[in-house]
Structure formats: structure tokens, C-alpha cells
Amino acid sequence: MNKDIATPVRTQEILKKYGFSFKKSLGQNFIIDPNILRNIVAQAQLTSESGAIEVGPGIGALTEHLARAAKKVVAFEIDQRLLPVLADTLSAYDNVTIEHGDVLEADVATVIKREMPGIEDIMVVANLPYYVTTPILLKLLHADLPIRGYVVMMQKEVADRITAQPGTKAYGSLSIAIQYYVTAEVAMIVPKTVFMPQPNVESAVIRLIKHDVPPVKVIDESFFFAVARMSFAQRRKTILNNLQSGLPNGKAKKDQILTALEAAGIDPKRRGETLSIQEFGQLADYLHPYFV
Incomplete structure (x- = not known):
């Protein structure tokens, strides 16, 4: 098996090789702990027949774990500078497709049809860019895609709002907008130390599983x-x-x-x-x- 990308030494080597510098505007924080990645993938309960969609693969740290667990991985990457890096770091995996572009602009349904024909179990598994976590989740949920659920890393404060129950301070319209489509739970809290560079905020992984039918039936x-x-x-x-x-x-x-x-x-x-x-x-x- 290939050496994990997600170690401090290997990450530094890759960044140095490509002269890569982090863009704050893209919320780039790469994970440098393979155990965290294994836990994230385990939460998604993928099989060799599953498809995985990733947003913001970075240098491919999570992507390679998904490629080992799933039949097919499609990763959306907005930063053109990372395309040659990903082509290199993921060269051992023939079941990964990198879609260059902004997932908020992408026609995800068409990409799924094209890249995952015949795959019936699809999960979104991603370390989401923190500045667009909510728009990405709401876009994918509103689009009514053939997706079983989501295992996604985000700012802990947003995770608390998404999973909040009535009567709590964190409960709001975001809790309702997301819980209408899925059951939501915090799967794990992730320390700042497992990222490069370290973010200023606490992080959490949440697990969202789609309802068969929404918890309430509404006219509009x-x-x-x-x-x-x-x-x-x-x-x-x-x-x-x-x-x-x-x-x-x-x-x-x-x-x-x-x-x-x-x-x-x-x-x-x-x-x-x-x-x-x-x-x-x-x-x-x-x-x-x-x-x-």
C-alpha cells in the first residue's frame, strides 16, 4: 500500500516539491493525521460498490483513503494549482476523477450520471472549506441528488447549529433547513493540531443520513x-x-x-x-x- 499522504513529513515534501502556498481565501487547511482520515471514512460505511464525492481534496490526503474504500471517487477542486499535485499524489488510483471547478457552480447530478453509472450507494465525504460549508451543503441537499448521506468536516460552531435541537441557543433556521432532509449528528470533534496550517477554530465531523421521507410534509x-x-x-x-x-x-x-x-x-x-x-x-x- 502507498505511503499515506496525510503525515506532516509527506505533506511538507509535497508542498515543497510543488512550491505550494496556502490560500487563506480558499480556506485551505490540510489534514496531517491518517487516523483522523480513517475515522472519517469509517463513518461513511462505504463498500467496494459505493461511490464517494469529495469537495476540496487539497493534495489528496482524504481522497486516497476514499479510493481504497470505494468503487469510485469524484473530487471537486477549485484551485487550479492543485491539479498537477493531485495527478501525482493519486497516480496509483485509477478509480478517482478530479473535477476542476467550483462545486457551487457544478451540475453535480450530471457528473454523478457520467462518472458513477450503476452505483447505487453514494456518500459525500469531505473536509469542506469552512467559509462555504453551509452553501455547499444546502445546494447538494436542495438538488435532490441520489446521495445516501454526508460525512463532512466543518467548523464546530456550524456543526453545533446544524445538529441543534429546539430550545437550545444553537438551534436556528439552518438546523431546520438541514434536518428537513437528513438526520444530523456530530460524529467526532477534531483538534486543531491535525491540520496544516492550524485553523483558528475548533472542527467537528458530522454525519448526515438522508430521510426516506421528510419529518414533516409541507405544501410548499x-x-x-x-x-x-x-x-x-x-x-x-x-x-x-x-x-x-x-x-x-x-x-x-x-x-x-x-x-x-x-x-x-x-x-x-x-x-x-x-x-x-x-x-x-x-x-x-x-x-x-x-x-x-
Whole structure:
């Protein structure tokens, strides 16, 4: 088996060989501990018939572990300077395709069709660039791709928000937007010392597994997400005040908002952070006829 990329010595060698310097704007922090990578891959429960999608492979440290575990790996890399590096570090693996470009712009569904025909079990496994973690996850979840789940590293604070439950400080519209599609749990906390360069923030790996059906059935998904967002616009305000501010012509339609809250069995004086995803679903459905 090839020598792991993810050791301090090997990482330094590769960076030196290619004269590579980290770009802060791309949130580049490479993992230099093979044990962490093995744990991440284990969380994804891949088989020799699985496909893995990675975002931001860097110099290929996680990619090679995925290539050993899965049938096919597709990695999206935005930084052109890393393409020759990856061609070199992953040359031993013929089951890896590097897609050069921004995953936020990419047509991921088409890439999956082209690169993973016949593969029925697909996981996203990645050390996500911290500055675009949320947009990447939401894009992939909204796109309704044939993906079983996600095992992704991110800033611990974002992981806490994604996995938060009602009534906690971290719970917000992001928790709802993601938990609508998946079950979410923090799989492990990752120390700063396993990165080069070391980030200023704590990191965590979260495991997201797609629901067979969403935990709540709603008439209009985008309106449901919008209602959740408005309800947290000012966390200290009541649900009634936030909805009056956020809904079109909300102040003039206070009576309709109160009617919808009553129908959903929600006290207008409650704050958004106390509502479960099911309550938000019911509320959005009762508000829908008045505002859409």
C-alpha cells in the first residue's frame, strides 16, 4: 500500500516539491493525521460498490483513503494549482476523477450520471472549506441528488447549529433547513493540531443520513424554509413579531398571522427557537393561503 499522504513529513515534501502556498481565501487547511482520515471514512460505511464525492481534496490526503474504500471517487477542486499535485499524489488510483471547478457552480447530478453509472450507494465525504460549508451543503441537499448521506468536516460552531435541537441557543433556521432532509449528528470533534496550517477554530465531523421521507410534509418547501428563516430573524422577538416583520404586508395582515398560529396550536408569544420542525411545517401550511 502507498505511503499515506496525510503525515506532516509527506505533506511538507509535497508542498515543497510543488512550491505550494496556502490560500487563506480558499480556506485551505490540510489534514496531517491518517487516523483522523480513517475515522472519517469509517463513518461513511462505504463498500467496494459505493461511490464517494469529495469537495476540496487539497493534495489528496482524504481522497486516497476514499479510493481504497470505494468503487469510485469524484473530487471537486477549485484551485487550479492543485491539479498537477493531485495527478501525482493519486497516480496509483485509477478509480478517482478530479473535477476542476467550483462545486457551487457544478451540475453535480450530471457528473454523478457520467462518472458513477450503476452505483447505487453514494456518500459525500469531505473536509469542506469552512467559509462555504453551509452553501455547499444546502445546494447538494436542495438538488435532490441520489446521495445516501454526508460525512463532512466543518467548523464546530456550524456543526453545533446544524445538529441543534429546539430550545437550545444553537438551534436556528439552518438546523431546520438541514434536518428537513437528513438526520444530523456530530460524529467526532477534531483538534486543531491535525491540520496544516492550524485553523483558528475548533472542527467537528458530522454525519448526515438522508430521510426516506421528510419529518414533516409541507405544501410548499421554499415557503416553509422562508417562514423558518423569518422566525429567527431577531431571536429575542416573539414568533408573531418576526412573522409580521418578515411576511409581505405582515403588519397589515396581523389577524391572518394570528389565525394561522392558532390553527397550528402555537402561542404567538413563543420565540422561534422553541418551535419544532413539525410545528414550523404546520405553521407554514396555515400561513400559505394568506401569503402565497
